[in-house]
Amino acid sequence: MPTLAHILVVDDDPAMRELIGDYLSENDFRVTSASNGAELATALQEHALDLVILDLKLPDEDGAQIARRMRETSSLPIIVVTGRLDEADRVMALELGADDYLTKPFSLRELLARIRTVLRRSSLTAATAMTTGRSADTRAYRFDGWELNTGTRRLVSPSGEAIVLTNGEFSLLTAFLAAPGHILTRDQLLEASRMYDDVFDRSIDVQILRLRRKIEADPSNPRYIKTVRGAGYVFFDQVEKIRSVSI
Template sequence: MTDQPNAHVLIVEDEPSLSAIVRDYLHASGYRCTQVLDGAAALPAFRTHAPDLVILDLMLPNVDGISICRDIRAFSDAPIIMLTARVEEVDRLLGLEVGADDYICKPFSPREVVARVKAVLRRHQRAPGDSVASGLFIDDAAARASLFGRDLALTQVEYRLLKTLAAEPGRIFSRDQLMDHLYLDRRIVTDRTVDSHVKNLRRKLGEVGEEWIKSVYGAGYRFEN
């Protein structure tokens, strides 16, 4: 059972064997899939099939993934997960800057792709005001969060931090990954800045009696419900 039964995933990957593996694992998890092997065919396929999510390789023949992502974002907010063998910081930031929802570096486990698809769809489909943990409600429309009926009075950065962590309980987010979600203008900040926001968010949650955000030594932070 998926988070969205029978959700349709468009896989844009020019390596046939890799595309087939991802397709097979997604099929096994209950997703429908359409495969595209050429960048030039990606946008027409998106318009034809209106998929619920796109898995998009960065390096494609004819049209690259960044251009495709930008074109899709011009008229659709369907979630996009980008795949790449290039790990340079500029590529990662550029992919997120043009509207990608997540980023996976090759080589990867097909199970990881399925897990990321589920998580991204879950974040994308959550209705405003949905409960994300016991007593914790996030209202995306108002960018506000409440715990046991009490408004947490979060700053915009604290709100994005809580939303990011709570969307995937148990997942460890590095400080660099959190930076990608916290600062929409891509400003450069230090690890200490992220730690400071985490400390403030913990304090506000703690005032209502919850301590969900855990430190993972040498790795980052995770949300434990």
Template sequence: MDRARIVVVDDDPRVRSLLRRSLEAEEFDVDEAADEPALLGLIAKHAYDLIILDLTLPGTDGLEIARKIRRTSDVPIIMVTGKGDVIDRIVGLEVGADDYLVKPFHMRELLARVRSVLRRTSRHEGGDAAPCAPAGAPGFLIGTLKLVVADHLLLGPDGAPIPLTQGEFAILVALAEANGRVLTRDALITARGDDVDAFDRAIDSTVARLRKKLPPDTIATVRQLGYKIGVPTEAATFTRPASGPRDIAL
């Protein structure tokens, strides 16, 4: 049985050991890294399903590491920090973190967030492997784009994959399903899967990042209301093999 593989990045060996033992008890495969060089060495050997990333690290900090990861990969990131300032949380979400925890936290809360993020990736849940997409994979034609929902795949006009974070993908799916109807920020918060403490700016930041990856006018802003798809959209079924494992390069 395929088990989700997680890497814990924290400069405190006691924290890493605690998180590793707790996650392994829940049947996850867990590796540890104290800093960016150690993480790079692990990434070169393994494909990870989730990164638990401390904000304050020696050398390159967690925010910069997250920025580098997001340039090439949509691997889920849960950012962990001892700082409670909301600005740190906003910046973490803006650079592409999928969730955020402030130390100290209960292990039960971390485990719940790990499961929630992995469930939203449609790859693992509590160690069970997600099924491959069927030969006829449902999705949407969004203007010149092909959105294959089950494969977590967006193809550009030239047929090349467009990498999206989990939050970006969830918002695009919700807008495609609405097919021209306006979705409020509250509706998109629900679609993105934020469990607690979500706020409008996180949605605006995610939409802004998403727009940079899409053709112009794909997402329209409806002032004081929210967002909608701005190009012709229709449901479609695609014949395509399931996507392979994630590749991460910093």
């Protein structure tokens, strides 16, 4: 089950936030809303976002300054929304590093089309970065509908249920997701978990068994974490890495 793309809508108008949020939710997106710069900063810390819709006119801070700071630290896609028709404003939005812009009033169908276009372009850029060896700090991992937020240490199932992980389970799952398809020995997994006192060489297998019980439909016949006899373990699924972003 694919994980829904997560969109952050930043607008000080509650009616506009609700209108956009409801429409995007109906079209298979996860949506979080923010009304000002402070709420935007909190959302960036708490969620693994795929795209930000940013109104340039916010009550506490100029949206242009926010967009500029975001672009200095991240390639997170930004669609700027402005209520002004001046060409200079549109040029400024693109010079800030925005991936696209819309002028109010706009149709929701046009917004949806632009979001999908920007997300497709972003996915191609990310794929190119992986093949060329470029990397960035990882904010979250996604696989088969699951999402592990490394900042909040929150694991969410495809159904939206929050799964509680111990320190050791979180550390092991992070190690697997950082190296999908690669065999990790018990020594490597132990090293990845050394910061926690509850993980020892003799308990790696026990920790993995417990982790399987939390993410596998059938722990006795695992789909994700497979045993490689005489070698170690391997995470057997495609993993999407979500980059860190701050303002």
